[in-house]
Structure formats: C-alpha cells, structure tokens
Amino acid sequence: MLALLLARAGVDVLVLEKHADFLRDFRGDTIHPSTLEILDEIGLAERVLALPHAKAPVLHLRTPGGGPAVVEELSRLPTKFPYIAFVPQWHFLDLLAAEAARYPTFHLVRSAEVVALRWESGVVRGVRYRDADGEHDADAYLTVGCDGRGSVTRSAAGLRLRETSPPMDVLWFRISRRSTDPPQSAGVLGRGSFVALINRTDYWQVAYVIPKGADARVRAAGLETFRARVSETVPELADRVGEIASWDDVKLLTVQSNRLERWWQPGYLAIGDAAHAMSPIGGVGINLAIQDAVATANRLVEPLRQGRLSTRDLAAVQRRREWPTRVTQLGQAAIQRAVLAPTLRSTASPTVPAPVRALLRLPWLRDLPARAIGLGVRREHVAPALRAAAVS
Numbered sequence: 441m442l443a444l445l446l447a448r449a450g451v452d453v454l455v456l457e458k459h460a461d462f463l464r465d466f467r468g469d470t471i472h473p474s475t476l477e478i479l480d481e482i483g484l485a486e487r488v489l490a491l492p493h494a495k496a497p498v499l500h501l502r503t504p505g506g507g508p509a510v511v512e513e514l515s516r517l518p519t520k521f522p523y524i525a526f527v528p529q530w531h532f533l534d535l536l537a538a539e540a541a542r543y544p545t546f547h548l549v550r551s552a553e554v555v556a557l558r559w560e561s562g563v564v565r566g567v568r569y570r571d572a573d574g575e576h577d578a579d580a581y582l583t584v585g586c587d588g589r590g591s592v593t594r595s596a597a598g599l600r601l602r603e604t605s606p607p608m609d610v611l612w613f614r615i616s617r618r619s620t621d622p623p624q625s626a627g628v629l630g631r632g633s634f635v636a637l638i639n640r641t642d643y644w645q646v647a648y649v650i651p652k653g654a655d656a657r658v659r660a661a662g663l664e665t666f667r668a669r670v671s672e673t674v675p676e677l678a679d680r681v682g683e684i685a686s687w688d689d690v691k692l693l694t695v696q697s698n699r700l701e702r703w704w705q706p707g708y709l710a711i712g713d714a715a716h717a718m719s720p721i722g723g724v725g726i727n728l729a730i731q732d733a734v735a736t737a738n739r740l741v742e743p744l745r746q747g748r749l750s751t752r753d754l755a756a757v758q759r760r761r762e763w764p765t766r767v768t769q770l771g772q773a774a775i776q777r778a779v780l781a782p783t784l785r786s787t788a789s790p791t792v793p794a795p796v797r798a799l800l801r802l803p804w805l806r807d808l809p810a811r812a813i814g815l816g817v818r819r820e821h822v823a824p825a826l827r828a829a830a831v832s
Contacts, residue, residue, distance in 0.1 A: 630673030
C-alpha cells in the first residue's frame, strides 16, 4: 500500500518480496471499514469487493448450545462500508501489486530475501538481499521495514521491542462449509476453549484458541482428542472434524503483542507488524498496518520528492501512529483478561462472560466494540494530493 501511494506520486519505489508469490494460507484476511474507506479514496474499493469475499455486518458470540449474542453490529457504523470483508489476502495483494505496476516508478522483485541493512556513516542507505543469482545491494534514500513480526530489518536497525504477554496461541485449520450452515462469522465459547469461525464461502477458516505455550501438550494428547474438543465446542461441525486428517492440517500461530520503543533510525522506518505486532483480537493487524502506510505516505511524500527527508519526519510518523497502536493493544489486552483468559481456564459449562453481558445490556455502549474494531482509533485518510494520480 505504501509503495502504491508513493509510486502514484512519482516517487521511485522498490518492493522486495521474500517469496515467489503471495499465496500463504492462514493469514489474516479481514478488511475493515476503515481500510475500505482508504481503498475507496484511491478508486480501488469496487475492485477489491469484486474479488471473492464474504461480508460480515454483524459478529456473533455464542456458546455450543445457546443462541448468538450480537457483540459487533458494524451495520450501524456511519460509513459507506458497514461491514468487515473477508478477502483472501493473496487476491488482495495481487490486486495492489497489479495496480502499482501501472506506474513506471514502481518496481517489485520477488524471491528476494533481505539479509542485512547497508549503513554509511550511521545512516541506513539500503539493503543487501539474496535471490537465485546470489546477493545484491539495493541503494535507497529511505528503507521501510514492512517485513512483519519477525522483522530482519528491525533487528539489523538495532531497535528495541517492548513485549506484552498475551495468554494465548491459536491453532488454525479449515473445515468444509455447507449451504445449510449459518452465514455469520462467529466466536464460540466452549468449556475451557474458544473457537472463531470465519466464513470463507466454501469452507470455515477455524481459529482454535489455546493457552499460551500449550501447542505441544495439545498435540501430545492426540488428534482424536483434538477433534473431540472441536466437536464439543462447535457441535455442528462434529460430522466434519475428520477432515482434519493429520497435524499437518493444523498450523500454529504464536500470538505476539509488542511495539517498538522507537520506530526509526536515520534512513530507516519500521511500520506495520515490524513496528507493532498485534494480537489477533478483532483481526485489526492488517488495518493498522495500512493506516501506518497511509500516514507514512501522507507525511513523507514531499520530503522524499524533494530529497530533504530528516529524522524529524520519521519521528513524526511514529508520533502519529504510536498512540492508536497503544490504545488498540490496551483494548486487546482488556478483552484477553476479561473474556479469553477466564474462558481458557474454566472447566464449567460455558456462558457469555459477565463483561460482555453488561455491554449488551447498555445501548449507549453497544456500538463501542464495532466502532473500535471497524473504524479504529484515529483512522487515516489519503491526503487529497495523493488521491488522484495520472498513469504514465
């Protein structure tokens, strides 16, 4: 997204993609209203929504035998896009790359793994990367680390993380979806378990939440025990859990939540997960990353075009985006403490937690979760100068 916005403004941009394509399963695929608004501002919303996707105007929380409670009613939000769109991330990234390729200042190199930053007199001046032909240097006036929670560039820049301790990890897998299944994506509270069901049209993408570090213990108990726990929590899937044929079908997401104390060095800036790994609560990670990209483009496009970028500009990006990151992580931590941690510890029959019941009883509070997750904190908008761009 950052490369696209800068290329539209005539800034020469090189994107290094570690893999040969964008096809990775069990990535976050939620595109929230705040992101759809940004896409609309640059004329891409209709094209994104033409991709295969499912809409979720309402998110439910329920127990195995109980009816659903509406916990996020995005349909009430004051936006042109009052829903979350579940779009396969590889389709979304392919579309962004194809759109960016229309601009002569955009360059994408695939199968290019960054191995080091290039320093000159204390300033980052590009990267060294490896491809099938060996190692190469890429010179850059500014290097932006968008390389995720395990960021190589962040480590090479010597930036320090402030870690928090989410009480959970997630096991991802898929189970076929039938036309008779309910259409809503939902969270299901079980006895000592929590399962999120994401409607991917012809299958459910399933997130089975486990206590932090419990993956080895769950696998040691055996696949049949795991299938039984899934069936107990989501009884309507009991006749399909055999589709989990082996542990190879179950992928571990080690949940992290952290943020950098400082996001930059001279010539370098970290954004997205490289600057702040988010808990999967609310599926907000993609959307915060895109908000970062928009804020970065808005602030840095003129300094980059004029060749006068300073550390003051980089620090300004952090000031703009650090507060929304902190607030969002605090909200995620509160949900983890009040809902998920007690649920994972419990051996009793599941019930909707008291904080959620209280929230649903107070009309003036009911819209807060949807607003916080759907629109976020301090949502960004593409600067008018970046919204219209001619293709050469």
